[in-house]
Amino acid sequence: MYKTILICFLNCLSTCVFAQNEAENNREIILLYMPVKETYLITGAGLNQFTQLETMVSPLVYKGIGAGASIGLQRRKKERITLLNTHWAKANLYNTLQPKQYSSALTHVNLSASTCYLINKIQFKNIKTRLGWQLAHQSDYRRNTQFQNASLTYNFTTTLAPLLHFEKWLSIAENKQRKLFKKQRSMRLSYQVAIPFIAGVSRPPFNAIRVLNDGTGNAYQNSLADEVIGNIKYYTLNHFFALNSNVTFEYFLKNSTSISLQYLWNFESFNIENKSYKVSQTVFQLRIHTRLNAL
Amino acid sequence: MHFKMKFNITTILIAAFIFISCNKLVSNKKIDNNAVSVFNYLWNEIDIKYSFIDYKKLDWNAIKIKYQSQVYDGMEQEALFNVCANMVNELRDGHANLMAPFDVSYYYPIFLNSPQNFNSRLVLTNYLMRNGADMQSTGALDNCILDTLGIKIGYIRYTSFSDKLYPEDLDYVLNKMKACDGILLDVRSNGGGSSSNVFALAGRFADSKRLVYRSYAKNGVAHNAFDNGNNLYVEPKGSAQFTKRIALLTNRGCYSATSFFTLAMKAFPYVKVIGDTTGGGLGVPNGGQLPNGWTYRFSVTKTITPDGKNFEDGIPPDFTIWMQDSSVNNGFDDIIERGIKYVKDGN
Numbered sequence: 322m323y324k325t326i327l328i329c330f331l332n333c334l335s336t337c338v339f340a341q342n343e344a345e346n347n348r349e350i351i352l353l354y355m356p357v358k359e360t361y362l363i364t365g366a367g368l369n370q371f372t373q374l375e376t377m378v379s380p381l382v383y384k385g386i387g388a389g390a391s392i393g394l395q396r397r398k399k400e401r402i403t404l405l406n407t408h409w410a411k412a413n414l415y416n417t418l419q420p421k422q423y424s425s426a427l428t429h430v431n432l433s434a435s436t437c438y439l440i441n442k443i444q445f446k447n448i449k450t451r452l453g454w455q456l457a458h459q460s461d462y463r464r465n466t467q468f469q470n471a472s473l474t475y476n477f478t479t480t481l482a483p484l485l486h487f488e489k490w491l492s493i494a495e496n497k498q499r500k501l502f503k504k505q506r507s508m509r510l511s512y513q514v515a516i517p518f519i520a521g522v523s524r525p526p527f528n529a530i531r532v533l534n535d536g537t538g539n540a541y542q543n544s545l546a547d548e549v550i551g552n553i554k555y556y557t558l559n560h561f562f563a564l565n566s567n568v569t570f571e572y573f574l575k576n577s578t579s580i581s582l583q584y585l586w587n588f589e590s591f592n593i594e595n596k597s598y599k600v601s602q603t604v605f606q607l608r609i610h611t612r613l614n615a616l
Numbered sequence: 617m618h619f620k621m622k623f624n625i626t627t628i629l630i631a632a633f634i635f636i637s638c639n640k641l642v643s644n645k646k647i648d649n650n651a652v653s654v655f656n657y658l659w660n661e662i663d664i665k666y667s668f669i670d671y672k673k674l675d676w677n678a679i680k681i682k683y684q685s686q687v688y689d690g691m692e693q694e695a696l697f698n699v700c701a702n703m704v705n706e707l708r709d710g711h712a713n714l715m716a717p718f719d720v721s722y723y724y725p726i727f728l729n730s731p732q733n734f735n736s737r738l739v740l741t742n743y744l745m746r747n748g749a750d751m752q753s754t755g756a757l758d759n760c761i762l763d764t765l766g767i768k769i770g771y772i773r774y775t776s777f778s779d780k781l782y783p784e785d786l787d788y789v790l791n792k793m794k795a796c797d798g799i800l801l802d803v804r805s806n807g808g809g810s811s812s813n814v815f816a817l818a819g820r821f822a823d824s825k826r827l828v829y830r831s832y833a834k835n836g837v838a839h840n841a842f843d844n845g846n847n848l849y850v851e852p853k854g855s856a857q858f859t860k861r862i863a864l865l866t867n868r869g870c871y872s873a874t875s876f877f878t879l880a881m882k883a884f885p886y887v888k889v890i891g892d893t894t895g896g897g898l899g900v901p902n903g904g905q906l907p908n909g910w911t912y913r914f915s916v917t918k919t920i921t922p923d924g925k926n927f928e929d930g931i932p933p934d935f936t937i938w939m940q941d942s943s944v945n946n947g948f949d950d951i952i953e954r955g956i957k958y959v960k961d962g963n
Binding site: 372373374376377378379380381382416418419420467468469470471526527528529530588590595599600601 | 641642643644646647649657664665717833834835836837843900901902903904905906907908909911913916917
């Protein structure tokens with residue numbers, strides 16, 4: 322039994338190595354004509370621009386630029402694309418009416434899981450169209466020491482959204498007249514948009530206040546975790562609107578990896594009297610797609 | 617059916633980059649930063665969030681009418697600040713402040729309209745330095761041992777709850793005074809600070825875990841809309857606690873965290889509060905911003921004793937003592953002397 326497993330394992334391993342070599346040698350052809358199973362680790366870093374309105378503490382719009390990083394896992398299987406992604410960003414935000422020392426530190430985390438399927442009956446010329454869904458969780462922590470006892474406010478949002486994905490291959494074989502990137506490389510341009518229709522939102526209580534009680538200096542009357550869980554409410558489009566979109570330009574290299582430039586725009590608006598929150602995030606990031614599996 | 621249409625890269629790029637301008641979606645169209653909007657915004661924030669409008673029997677609508685007529689668009693910033701500050705001071709709350717780049721408003725009458733009942737020089741020369749070398753400044757605590765006709769009484773002076781209390785300092789002072797018959801804990805003219813120090817200090821004088829007060833946070837627009845409240849307890853802290861007679865010396869300059877401390881200490885039967893009523897300030901302040909960038913804060917919680925009393929305007933002492941000029945002239949602090957009597961006699 323043990324020997325059988327070992328032989329199978331070695332056989333698979335050698336097959337994978339052979340396949341990977343073949344894939345690298347015939348990269349252009351394979352990417353063009355063979356829909357295959359591919360798994361990529363996607364890491365990226367870039368600049369983020371935030372615009373935020375947090376009415377719990379201020380009627381003013383705060384803006385700022387910060388840095389961010391992302392890590393994700395993408396799996397392409399036949400005509401299905403599955404993506405697990407985490408994006409983290411931090412920025413100092415300012416308003417136009419106060420000196421620069423009064424900033425608001427924003428930490429933004431976005432977790433998402435999405436999958437989409439090729440829809441044969443809805444295809445444009447040379448563009449693949451996919452439909453799917455996205456489950457996303459967005460966390461915003463805003464800290465501003467000038468607002469006593471309201472220095473930390475938060476916005477946790479979990480959304481479920483239909484997803485629309487367009488994808489176009491750009492290759493010499495497809496477009497021999499192209500003027501840029503004339504080397505034998507494949508490129509891919511994709512655009513994705515998701516508009517959630519239901520959201521679970523957790524915002525601070527009425528006054529965004531936490532009363533100290535235990536003498537440790539930083540503990541809240543209720544733990545933040547309890548508070549967040551206790552404040553979750555579900556909303557649809559009557560009080561909540563969000564849009565997640567991105568444009569990705571991907572350039573394939575010969576060594577089974579690709580690099581991409583991504584422009585990402587997230588917008589969220591939560592509108593409840595005395596608790597309104599709006600945030601817009603614009604991201605430019607450079608990403609590396611490292612292939613984890615062989616063909 | 618297949619849709620065939622001319623849909624090229626340019627179309628996608630144009631559609632995508634349109635969103636760059638969508639940052640403008642994040643705006644607050646309801647708010648302008650002119651004088652009238654600023655005034656109305658501040659009035660409304662207080663109306664829905666301030667926790668003592670009912671308790672202080674404020675006619676907040678009448679106050680709006682009173683000050684609204686003084687506000688007009690285009691008025692000087694300083695003039696607008698004065699009008700808004702005067703409106704905020706109608707709250708009669710030391711926790712209510714308006715902050716602009718050029719000024720900060722305070723409500724002074726709480727202690728200015730009362731006798732000071734504290735003379736720092738008298739305390740230093742005639743009590744702390746009575747035995748010269750015995751006086752120590754241990755962290756934030758000035759302390760000494762008063763030897764009064766063979767009875768040893770510890771004296772601790774804590775000037776601000778903003779000064780952090782370290783466990784090592786408290787250990788040292790209480791170890792030094794463990795043989796004393798009682799302690800005079802002088803927090804007069806202590807204007808408050810961090811509530812973390814309240815529990816760090818009170819825990820050193822606790823014999824057991826006791827409910828000291830309940831805190832209710834404003835949670836709705838109605839003036840009487842509060843949450844269900846949270847119990848706050850003081851329990852023994854540190855390696856050892858001092859639970860003999862303790863005289864807590866107070867005056868009207870005791871505000872905010874010092875009033876919380878006084879309220880907490882009243883839960884212990886061997887503690888007597890001596891001096892004048894504290895300044896109050898038992899609502900936890902909460903801050904925010906106005907449309908013109910100024911900031912504000914005011915109380916958004918209320919504190920209720922275990923027997924249901926609200927001491928927002930001040931905690932009355934067990935023994936009301938005011939300092940007399942004649943005593944001061946003779947080198948005596950009437951409040952300290954009354955504290956010594958309590959430690960010696962138990963009443």
